[in-house]
Amino acid sequence: MEKIKLTGRIVTPDDSEYEQARINNNLSIPKFPSKIVFCQNTEDVLNALRWVRENRTPFRMRSGRHSYENFSLVNDGLIIDVSEMDEIIINGKEITAKIEAGANLGHVYNKLWEYGMTIPAGTESSVGVIGLTLGGGIGMLTRLFGLTCDNLIEIEMVRAGGHRGAELIKANKNHNSDLFWACCGGGGGNFGIVTSLTFKLHRISKVSVFSVTWGWDDFEAAFNAWQNWAPNTDERLTSQIELKSKEANQIIAQGEFVGPSSKLKELLRPLTTIGSPTSVSVKEVPYIEAVRFFDVPSGNRPALRKKSGSFLEKPFPPKAILTMKQFLANAPNENSGIWHQSLGGAAGRIAPNETAFYYRDAIIAQEYLATWNDSVEERQNIRWIEELKRALSPYTTGDYVNFPDRYIKDWPTAYYGDNFKRLREVKMEYDSFNLFNFPQSIPPFKKWF
Ligand SMILES: Cc1cc2nc3c(=O)[nH]c(=O)nc-3n(C[C@H](O)[C@H](O)[C@H](O)COP(=O)(O)OP(=O)(O)OC[C@H]3O[C@@H](n4cnc5c(N)ncnc54)[C@H](O)[C@@H]3O)c2cc1C
Structure with missing residues (x-):
């Protein structure tokens, strides 16, 4: 041959x-x-x-x-x-889009906006829609429209097997449904090479965005107000809060509301009345401007980094908030931070076993961030992230598979909870030889294990 x-x-x-x-x-x-x-x-x-x-x-x-x-x-x-395969075909009648697996979020948002549509996905334009969707996908429309994977209708995937060792298959709720289930939160790189994703779309036009900032002195009060408000407020409003280092001296909450700015101002009162905000802004904008508002250029640029994360299923007690404050007061450099996004709403109405994304009861996703300029600073930054994660672990649950961390020991439980066993069964069916593997990939299910 x-x-x-x-x-x-x-x-x-x-x-x-x-x-x-x-x-x-x-x-x-x-x-x-x-x-x-x-x-x-x-x-x-x-x-x-x-x-x-x-x-x-x-x-x-x-x-x-x-x-x-x-x-x-x-x-x-x-x-x-697959990044040069990024065609997007929109079906206006069915309100769906078939997106090739190489498209990044910037391309997806801009193209769909031409038709007055969108999908709920992440904030940074250079992130690939494929990696983000396969692991779940959170962003500024999560509470209204669910996770990115909750809007997935079908995937096409090249798997091992068939004619000369590779074949193209489809998966949806009726066909290869176990594989489709696994692709909604099971994480990238595990089962085959996805070539396209078909999503249901949402119509969108104007939205309102906000930004509220505080100084270091309002650390506890601002975070506490946000964590009790953000996962419970109007579902049309999804928000984030970043706690920056003491040196940076900034706590910044931002969010997107699919509704008028007058209503957003009302909804924001539990935040804007706390402490002494150094700035408050609320504006109504075309949706694509909101997309650009949350797209931070520094996130898109390659850098020396370490990130990790976790979920909160209930608000942090004062002791945990103080722990974050202490870590940020002793951060390796000014750019270290702790970021949070509100969950719940549509994302929380799906059962933990209905898709592979397990942490449906989480109210907040949390992320620890460190960047540095010289490789000699690496150890100190990684230690800071891992010690922070450990110190907060009594108050957090699990880890988001899209925020992977090679130091997590029990990563199967941390990423997948009770869904891990079924993921291994799916792996056994679609890649029993474990051809698709990496340090934290799902192993095939073998009964004798
Ligand atoms: C700056 C930044 C911002 C982020 N913002 C968000 C956010 O707002 N919301 C959120 O939920 N997450 C966010 N993330 C996390 C993001 O979802 C994950 O990093 C995701 O895995 C990135 O996918 P990618 O395609 O860009 O990356 P890649 O590194 O290309 O791939 C990620 C994983 O998917 C696998 N993969 C790639 N292509 C395919 C394919 N065709 N078929 C199957 N598997 C494949 C890879 O092997 C790898 O395991 C962010 C990450 C960064 C660095």
Whole structure:
């Protein structure tokens, strides 16, 4: 039989574009693949999977390059990159969109906006819709429209098997339904290479956005007011709060309300009446301007980083808030922070076992952030994140699989809770040889384990 050839745009270490093609958003875990294939169509993806199987080459798949732990990279192997497959086809009659797996959020929002539509997804424009959706997907419309994966109708995926070792399959609620269940929160990289996602869309026009800031002295009062208000207020309002380091001296709450600014001002009263806000702004804008408002340029730029996170199922007691304050008073540098987003609403009305995304009872998603400029600072920053996470663990639950952390020991429970067993069964059905693997990938279910 003729040997399989890689097809698509291929970049190797000898090419001048290799460095740019190799790096991800997190520069602190560098990897040096032997080849990167930028697939242009499904046939290229099929060929890439056949090629790695025939040549027994380690591989990873990649799209938006935002994996915190660079699970989309591997040393001395092939990167199957789908980012140049980013076509979006809108079906205005059915109010759906078929989005190729390489599209990033910026492209998705801009394209759908041309039709006055959107999906609920994340805030940074360079994040890949694929990685985000497969792990759940939270953002500024979560409480109104649910997680990104809750709006998924169907996926197309190249899996191992079939003709010469790779085949294209579909999964939805009626067909390959177990795989579809697993793709709604089970995380990227586990079962096959997704080539397209079909979503139901939501009509959107004007929204209102807000921003309230406080200084360090209002730390406890501002966070406490936000945590008791944000998950319980009007469902059309999703918000975030970032607690910055003492040096940065800023607590900033922001959010998006699908309704008029007059109503948002009313809803905000439990926040704006707390402490002494240094600024308050509320404005009504076309939806796409709200998208740009939350898209922070520094998040999109590659940097030396460490992030981790957790969920809150109930508000923090004063002791936990004080713990955060102490850590932020002794942060490695000014850019360290703790970020939160409100959950509940539509995302909380789905049972934990209805999709693979387990933490439906969470009221808040929490994230710990550190960035630095020189690799000698790495140890100190990582230690700060891990110690902070440990100190807050008596008050938090689980971890979001889209905020992976290689230091989590019991990651199966942390990411998937009671859904882990079923995920392993799905893995056994679709990738029993564990071809798709990385340090925290779902292993196949073997009865004798
Ligand atoms: C700056 C920043 C902002 C973020 N903001 C948000 C946010 O607002 N909301 C939120 O929920 N999350 C957010 N995240 C987390 C984000 O959801 C995850 O990092 C997500 O995995 C990124 O997907 P990606 O395609 O960009 O990354 P990649 O690194 O390309 O891929 C991530 C994972 O998916 C796998 N994968 C890639 N392509 C495919 C494919 N075609 N088929 C199957 N698996 C594939 C990879 O192998 C890897 O395991 C943010 C992350 C960063 C760094």
